[in-house]
Amino acid sequence: MDASPGDLATLTRKITVERGFGCASYKEKCLSRRIAVRMRARGVHTYADYARLLDADAAEYDKLLDALTINVTKLFRNWDTYRAIAATVVPDLWSRRIPTVRIWSAGCSSGQEAYSLAILFHQHAATQGMLAQIGRVDVLGTDIDRASLAAAERGLFTEPDFADTPDDLRERYFTHAAPFSISPAVRAMVRFERRDLLNDPPPSGEHELIACRNVLIYFDRDTQSRLFEMFFNALAPGGYLVLGKVETLLGASRARFIGVDPRERIFRRPP
Ligand SMILES: C[S@@+](CC[C@H](N)C(=O)[O-])C[C@H]1O[C@@H](n2cnc3c(N)ncnc32)[C@H](O)[C@@H]1O
Known part of the structure; x- marks a missing residue:
């Protein structure tokens, strides 16, 4: 994957501005890992291409936010x-x-x-x-x-x-x-x-x-x-x-x- 850190910062700023999800407060490793999962799923290799895909595909945007929030849980966990x-x-x-x-x-x-x-x-x-x-x-x-x-x-x-x-x-x-x-x-x-x-x-x-x-x-x-x-x-x-x-x-x-x-x-x- 050809995804430079600079482009990652541009992408996370876009997500923060457009969806109000304060990426800047999350650990970068965690964000990049989750974004990479979605990029692989869509066969996209650069953050810039993925940003363009988000503009074109609202459902993908929802899937990305779903991946970023990490909702795994269970009753009486631990x-x-x-x-x-x-x-x-x-x-x-x-x-x-x-x-x-x-x-x-x-x-x-x-x-x-x-x-x-x-x-x-x-x-x-x-x-x-x-x-x-x-x-x-x-x-x-x-x-x-x-x-x-x-x-x-x-x-x-x-x-x-x-x-x-x-x-x-x-x-x-x-x-x-x-x-x-x-x-x-x-x-x-x-x-x-x-x-x-x-x-x-x-x-x-x-x-x-x-x-x-x-x-x-x-x-x-x-x-x-x-x-x-x-x-x-x-x-x-x-x-x-x-x-x-x-x-x-x-x-x-x-x-x-x-x-x-x-x-x-x-x-x-x-x-
Ligand atoms: C892994 S789950 C934990 C659920 C439960 N507390 C447990 O321990 O099983 C993490 C939750 O934090 C929520 N979350 C992430 N960022 C948040 C934020 N900025 N404000 C409120 N909730 C947030 C996610 O949407 C997700 O539902």
């Missing part, structure tokens, strides 16, 4: 992390004397993370005999990708989504025949909104728990540091931040958060 959240975070937050327990799944893709968190709270309320109060829990899933959010709204899942899901939770919270639908009680706890983490303000209000997993990994270090600062400010005192298994706090944010379960990437804003 179950050990959810087990730790269920054991420590959920009981603590449920016991707080606040009218609304705000949860934010930032970069929620098609909703699996948001629904998984909602299920943990529902299960906890049920074991406490307090389901009448489940309306206190408000789970917001946000993502930049509209197609993923439309799928999230439907709340329908396929077999691979359940690879990390314990049998009892699957049995209790999903229909038993495909397409596997989330229980209406959990569906009612979750809402979705389009938000670009790079350009939009965080959702209003103080959050008790922010999960931003397998999203920051695609951003450069400066952007990650900026987002850690934003999450810190969006958390209530004592609120929790959960990252993906291969992500960790950087720079000044390391000293700002308390490590609750560093192995499972669970951190906390000091109370």
